[in-house]
Amino acid sequence: MLENRRFVIIGFFAIVGLIYLARLFYLQVLDESYSIVSSSNSIKRVIEIPFRGQIYDRNGKLIVYNTPVYDLMVTPRKAKVEDTLRFCRVLGIERREFDSLMNVASVYSRNKPSVFLRQLSKEDFASIQDVMVDYSGFQFVKSSLRTYTAPTLANTLGYVSEITKKQLDAQEEPYYRQSDYIGQSGVEKIYENELRGKRGTKFVMQNVAGVYKGPWKGGELDTMAVAGSNLYSGIDLETQQYADSLMGHKVGSVVAIEPSTGQIISMVSAPTYDPNILASRFFSKNYSALVRNPFKPLFNRPVMASYRPGSTFKLIQALVGLQEGVVTPGSGFSHANCPVGCHNHAATTSIALGVTHSCNPYFYHLFRRVIYNNKISNTFKASAAGLEDWHTRVSKFGIGQQLGIDLPSERKGNLPDKKYYDKIYGENAWKFSNIYSISIGEGEILITPLKMANVAAIIANKGYFYTPHVIHGVGDQKKLDPMYTTRRETNVDARHFAPVIEGMIGAIQSGTAKSARIEGITVAGKTGTSQNKKGDDHSIFIGFAPVENPKIAIAVFVENGGFGGQAAAPIAGLIMEKYLTGKVTNKALEKRMMELNLLNKVVLTPEQRAMLKSDTLRKKAPESNSLLKK
Structure with a gap:
């Protein structure tokens, strides 16, 4: 009886040992994510944001589509701006705006990149990308901008904007990250899950200075971003x-x-x-x-x-x-x-x-x-x-x-x-x-x-x-x-x-x-x-x-x-x-x-009348994306 128990105990520990060896083999040889983590100083995981779905009218006319733009990201710990005034002139911003944006980025994280300026047009990107090489800690990320073929249907279509902290905290599944965009009203909100698409992931190699050296393993672990579903409306x-x-x-x-x-x-x-x-x-x-x-x-x-x-x-x-x-x-x-x-x-x-x-x-x-x-x-x-x-x-x-x-x-x-x-x-x-x-x-x-x-x-x-x-x-x-x-x-x-x-x-x-x-x-x-x-x-x-x-x-x-x-x-x-x-x-x-x-x-209060008159006198058109000052 004792002899049988001894064999059972030895067998149990042998099985546990084999399980540990199998797990170790999987982590070190088969599981690529382990390799990625161990090489975090040379391999970078890049998330690709898909284009949102487009919206059409009942006759097939395009109502909403996407325009490629660029977001300027900053990593505060790496950011070096010796001539702040020149930097501000390049980007078309005021010094106080620069200080405010850097402060927001630092509060979020000094070690992680976050958005410094959003939605720069391709013309703006082309005009400043060579200059931005002089400023470490800044990088461009390709993004997209919702664009409308006609100035109509604003409330029905709704708008897309940066996700709020409350919305981030309320997520049932961790899909969105800080600085992501989400439908906030109208059709954009109701059909958010259909419009947003599916994110892609790329693994790229970089040297110690963060310079891109090509895809890791030829891109075999990369996944392509999938554009959101198009919506077809009954609108004429x-x-x-x-x-x-x-x-x-x-x-x-x-x-x-x-x-x-x-x-x-x-x-x-x-x-x-x-x-x-x-x-x-x-x-x-x-x-x-x-x-x-x-x-x-x-x-x-x-x-x-x-x-x-x-x-x-x-x-x-x-x-x-x-x-x-x-x-x-x-x-x-x-x-x-x-x-x-x-x-x-x-x-x-x-x-x-x-x-x-x-x-x-x-x-x-x-x-x-x-x-x-x-x-x-x-x-x-x-x-x-x-x-x-x-x-x-x-x-x-x-x-x-x-x-x-x-x-x-x-x-x-x-x-x-x-x-x-x-x-x-x-x-x-x-x-x-x-x-x-x-x-x-x-x-x-x-x-x-x-x-x-x-x-x-x-x-x-x-x-x-x-x-x-x-x-x-x-x-x-x-x-x-x-x-x-x-x-x-x-x-x-x-x-x-x-x-x-x-x-x-x-x-x-x-x-x-x-x-x-x-x-x-x-x-x-x-x-x-x-x-x-x-x-x-x-x-x-x-x-x-x-x-x-x-x-x-x-x-x-x-x-x-x-x-x-x-x-x-x-x-x-x-x-x-x-x-x-x-x-x-x-x-x-x-x-x-x-x-x-x-x-x-329309019956308005005196304060509303004054506000309306003030806005009318200014005659200021809504601002666009362009950084170029004419």
Whole structure:
């Protein structure tokens, strides 16, 4: 027994010894990384940053691409600058800027290289590379710069900038390093993982002075950088730029959707800015100027701004009333005993006429019937059940929730329910007189321009929609998240849309939306006027065309634009005509809308006015990348 135990123990130690010998052989002979580490004084590991994916419009036109640039790196411990003034003149920087940059680099690490100057153009690199040989501790690293083919879509595309310490610390996997760039907003942020690509690694030999001596082992351990996936959008670049021009000197939004797919055709947030100014080494300075701008050009209004929808909300009310069976297409209401005023028009004897004339009393009575399920003998007491049923119906249109667009910071807006009013008035202490303003799209309802464009798409489709999205394909295979190809139902029967569309056509032909007419094309539309306590009311229009085969659904919001037919409707009509026909026939209307300046109607504080005046007087254009002083 003892003899057997002795053999077991000897065998155990023999196996352990063999394992150690095998591991030693692997580390010294087979594992190249061990060799690299042991030769760290002569072999350098170089990380290659891949190009980010490019972005295209629906017709294959390039929107965003990459321009090669150079980053100047510094290793503080090795840096020797005897003539600082000459060094600063070469790089086109001030002495105080030199001191600040060196201090930042030293704080990061005195022994590791970090960025000294970013994004030098190839012309700048060519002009200074020979001079920089005189300054040890500095080296150039090839990089790339996001470049835009047109000064448009700034908020939708978003911007790329240096990763923050908070973002570095929050990484689940250690991919990014200090000084790396990352998508911070818009499409660049949502599709960061797809756009960033895959890093490459090179091992190069150098002598004790750090001079490059060629690839190590012929580059057999090198891995190539893989460029990021290209993105294919539904944006029509020509239509987008035209919409930008119409929204110049205004505050507001344009959102145009292809109803059959949910693809975004155009998305304008006005005022806007040239995205190229945030793709430069002067990012901080230019970004600060945009933040200070009182018109908030960084605020992405299509998905973040909330407005009362005004009369455009009557379209949803009509469809809910028809589906609930409390009205029929031929139902009529008088103006009697109604607390909301009406426009000067003949009696409203049908749903279609109610929409065409945008009759406030009509939709007051319709909403009351929905809330009380046609039992309107006593409306002094709250009907919580009726309000909850109405809330459920309306929420199917995407109201009061995030639609799920592929952009960050989408706002839900507000769709009041029993819980909301209980919180304001006390449990069941509210009645119809407290809530009737939402019958005409006022009161507590808040909605984003994106949602109203989606409502137009729902009506164009007669009851369903696809989640709106900017990107319809990722990579060569043009992959797309299934959520964007899943049909979402409103549970309103298709037959109920006919009288509502009839009323929208009437609004275009003879009602409040006549300024959105397009010669030879049948347009369905509805204007709205959103009440505004701080200045003139906001102008709203939603619609789609052609009615027979809808290709575009649109929502236009113009702050301080007055009635819906004054500013929003004509802008929408021009954009739809441009997209559908490639031209605009009403040049006089086009000229008037382009020249319409509503910025002076925006209510600003005295401090904001002073800031705006100061910036205007300076007339200083955003700085570019060039180091060359002319």
